[in-house]
Amino acid sequence: MLASNPNLTKCPFFPTRYVPISRSFHITCSVSQLQSAAEVVNGRVPERNEIRLGLPSKGRMAADTLDLLKDCQLSVKHVNPRQYVAQIPQLSDLEVWFQRPKDIVRKLLSGDLDLGIAGFDTVSEYGQGNEDLIIVHDALDYGDCRLSLAIPKYGIFENINSLKDLAQMPQWTEGKPLRVATGFTYLGPKFMKENGLNHVSFSTADGALEAAPAMGIADAILDLVSSGTTLKENNLKEIEGGVVLRSQAVLVASKRSLIQRKSALDTTHEILERLEAHLRAEGQFTVTANMRGSSAEEVAERVLSQPSLSGLQGPTISPVFCKRDGQISSDYYAIVICVPKKALYNSVQQLRAIGGSGVLVSPLTYIFDEETPRWRELLSALGL
Numbered sequence: 334m335l336a337s338n339p340n341l342t343k344c345p346f347f348p349t350r351y352v353p354i355s356r357s358f359h360i361t362c363s364v365s366q367l368q369s370a371a372e373v374v375n376g377r378v379p380e381r382n383e384i385r386l387g388l389p390s391k392g393r394m395a396a397d398t399l400d401l402l403k404d405c406q407l408s409v410k411h412v413n414p415r416q417y418v419a420q421i422p423q424l425s426d427l428e429v430w431f432q433r434p435k436d437i438v439r440k441l442l443s444g445d446l447d448l449g450i451a452g453f454d455t456v457s458e459y460g461q462g463n464e465d466l467i468i469v470h471d472a473l474d475y476g477d478c479r480l481s482l483a484i485p486k487y488g489i490f491e492n493i494n495s496l497k498d499l500a501q502m503p504q505w506t507e508g509k510p511l512r513v514a515t516g517f518t519y520l521g522p523k524f525m526k527e528n529g530l531n532h533v534s535f536s537t538a539d540g541a542l543e544a545a546p547a548m549g550i551a552d553a554i555l556d557l558v559s560s561g562t563t564l565k566e567n568n569l570k571e572i573e574g575g576v577v578l579r580s581q582a583v584l585v586a587s588k589r590s591l592i593q594r595k596s597a598l599d600t601t602h603e604i605l606e607r608l609e610a611h612l613r614a615e616g617q618f619t620v621t622a623n624m625r626g627s628s629a630e631e632v633a634e635r636v637l638s639q640p641s642l643s644g645l646q647g648p649t650i651s652p653v654f655c656k657r658d659g660q661i662s663s664d665y666y667a668i669v670i671c672v673p674k675k676a677l678y679n680s681v682q683q684l685r686a687i688g689g690s691g692v693l694v695s696p697l698t699y700i701f702d703e704e705t706p707r708w709r710e711l712l713s714a715l716g717l
């Protein structure tokens with residue numbers, strides 16, 4: 334029936350699907366982009382049945398993004414790195430589009446993507462506070478870095494250690510402003526203005542910004558920092574109050590898409606649940622131990638007297654049955670608790686202190702809560 338519809342044509346990437354001829358991939362992309370941008374300007378999302386998720390096509394974020402999705406049982410089926418469209422077999426109405434992170438943000442705004450994963454820095458810089466963008470998950474736990482102002486350690490900056498010191502330097506005037514090199518041409522000026530630095534000029538470059546002060550092109554740089562090695566190797570330092578934002582990978586969506594496409598909201602719910610379940614579990618171990626006791630209550634009392642042994646919702650305690658002299662008895666109890674990875678050794682010591690033995694530790698794969706707090710927050714932000 335679909336095949337006989339004169340307005341539809343077979344999708345070249347997903348042979349089982351049909352797409353409107355106007356959005357056919359044989360017609361240039363720019364035509365469909367212009368159409369969808371116009372529709373978004375008019376407040377409607379472009380017509381299409383598939384939900385589109387943008388993922389970083391290359392660079393730092395790309396591999397970690399695919400790894401995270403794989404850990405959430407949402408592996409991306411991507412046959413060839415030069416093919417920019419892919420599928421996640423578990424989410425049948427979803428198309429994955431590989432894009433540069435900044436283009437993911439731009440395409441969410443134009444309505445050409447519904448969901449995306451990118452660094453929070455990129456979302457903030459290219460989203461420019463646009464109210465259509467909504468952060469669905471703000472802490473995907475990779476791509477950690479900060480956008481930070483840095484100045485030379487030497488010369489007139491030797492004793493300058495804070496943004497306040499920098500702002501008070503007599504050198505900066507209207508005719509001779511502080512020259513800042515940055516790729517963040519939206520966030521940079523905004524930050525300076527908000528912090529009362531009025532005599533500032535900006536220059537931009539695509540990379541290796543740390544060279545600009547030594548080359549005499551700039552006085553300061555505003556760039557991403559993670560380990561701090563690049564700053565150190567170029568004789569630069571961060572200053573107090575100079576961090577514009579802290580960033581990590583986030584899941585971001587177009588509000589309009591989520592409100593107007595029921596299936597986009599459903600798909601987002603599933604992705605969010607899987608992300609939350611995996612990320613919550615990643616920080617925890619399951620710890621099992623045996624403990625002698627007269628009753629489950631008595632064992633529970635001992636376990637709960639220790640600060641690191643309360644688990645997520647208290648310990649699970651069950652009798653261990655054994656046969657002695659033909660009689661079934663339960664002198665031992667098995668206790669199962671979830672323990673934060675960081676508190677593992679403490680917990681094992683506390684278990685031993687209250688008579689725990691045979692302590693087994695295993696990794697946790699998922700923790701599914703009744704409902705994730707982020708889902709509730711999302712619905713409320715969407716007014717649903």
Ligand SMILES: Nc1ncnc2c1ncn2[C@@H]1O[C@H](COP(=O)(O)OP(=O)(O)OP(=O)(O)O)[C@@H](O)[C@H]1O
Binds near residue numbers: 392433452558581
């Ligand atoms: N030390 C770091 N430097 C830069 N980006 C980092 C760092 N650590 C984490 N990131 C994250 O990685 C993202 C940048 O990735 P990448 O450099 O691959 O992409 P890009 O900047 O869009 O590409 P390109 O640099 O080729 O223009 C940043 O937006 C940030 O969220």
Ligand SMILES: O=P(O)(O)OC[C@H]1O[C@H](OP(=O)(O)OP(=O)(O)O)[C@H](O)[C@@H]1O
Binds near residue numbers: 556
């Ligand atoms: O604090 P660090 O761990 O040293 O990382 C910071 C550096 O990494 C990034 O550069 P990138 O490697 O992307 O090179 P680029 O300058 O060419 O973008 C960023 O722009 C900094 O230069």
Ligand SMILES: [Mg+2]
């Ligand atoms: Mg880069």
